[in-house]
Amino acid sequence: MEACNRVIVSRMQSPVELIPRLAAHLVAAGGKRIRPMLTIAAARMAGYRGERHINLAACVEFIHTATLLHDDVVDESQLRRGLASANAVFGNKASVLVGDFLFSRSFELMVEDGSLSVLAILSAASSTIAQGEVLQLVTQNDLATTEAQYLEVIRCKTAALFAAATRIGAVVAGRGREEEEALEAYGLNLGTAFQLVDDVLDYAAEQERLGKTVGDDFREGKVTLPVLLAYAAGDEEERAFWRRTIEDQDQREGDLEHAMRLMARHGALAETVRRAEAYGDRARAALAGFPDGAERQALAGIVEFCIDRVR
Structure with a gap:
């Protein structure tokens, strides 16, 4: 990870001063670096002992960071990881354009790697993420959204990059399709569990712990699983509240707290956590075909880490 971070910092440099300044703001905000960690651990678990996975891990992080920059503009977010978001500090135009720069850097790294398989996996993930963001925009403020549509949004905007990050670990190790698909299944299930927990935290966490403003999803009218479950279980008066x-x-003082009470009444948050745990179990099961060791234990541990954020 230290080597990966060095690549990230070096590839964020540019003679255009605003780019490294904004990039340094993102680096200073920290972040768990889960996605590049997945690439490194998956490659090593699959038996790879070279260095290609370092640059590819940085590539994965650039894709993720670019999407964060764009998402914060779309969502008009003011906080990112507990600090002012890049768009709050530098403005929307700079955030969008530096996001484009980071996407471009990621494709430079893919091309330098020279593997068409890696290029196919990561470029497909990039387009899938964009589709997921558009699908979320389409379903926003629409309580007719089905659970299947909601899960498709999660698959596209979050789980697809987790899956790509782990699958390329098998590719660089020269493993067969069975191992590639096993690591892809691990990433998809982990990414789904991760997003389900994120959606719970928006209604259940303290701002200091979450690193973003609590209730952002509610204020933006995002239709997440806790909302869908509470809406489905509610009486007509409660449904009228959710529609409003x-x-x-039309949100008023105290509405967020009332939303949390309704979710508690119907067990919506607990049920969402239960489903996250089920996806976590599937992620761990996907690792069964790989030899036990530090890397496999680390990948299983990441599942626990993602879910423990809400416990």
Whole structure:
């Protein structure tokens, strides 16, 4: 990871001064670096002992960071990892354009790697993420959204990059399709569990612990699983509340707290956590065909880490 971080810092440099300044703001905000960690651990678990996975891990992080920059602009977010978001500090235009720069850097790293398989996996993930963000925009403020549509948003905007990050570990190690698909399944299930927990934290965590403003999803009218479950279980008065706050975006003082009470009444957050745990179990099961060791234990541990954020 130290080597990966060195690549990230060096590839964020540019003679255009604003780019490294904004990039340094992102680096200073920290972040768990889960996605590049997945690439490194998956490659080593699959038996790879070279260095290609270092640059590819940085590539994965650039794709993720670019999407964060764009998402914060779309969502008008003011906080990212507990600090002012890049768009709050530098403005929307700079955030979008530096996001484009980081996407371009990621493709430079893919091309330098020279593997068409890696290029196919990561470029497909990039387009899938963009589709997921558009799908989330389409379903926003719409309580007619089905659970299947919600899970498709998660698959595209979050789980696809987790899956790509782990699958390329098998590719650089020269493993067969079975191992590639096993690591892809691990990433998909882990990414789904990760996002489900994120959606719970928006209604259950303290701002200092979460690193973003609590209730952002509610204020933006995002239709997440806790909302869908509470809406489905509610009586007509409760459903009218959800329609007013989510669909009509008519939100008043105390509405977020009332939303949390309704979710508690119907067990919506607990059920979402239960489903996250089920996806976590599937992720761990996908590792069964690989030899036990430090890397496999680390990958299993990441599953626990992602879910423990809400416990």
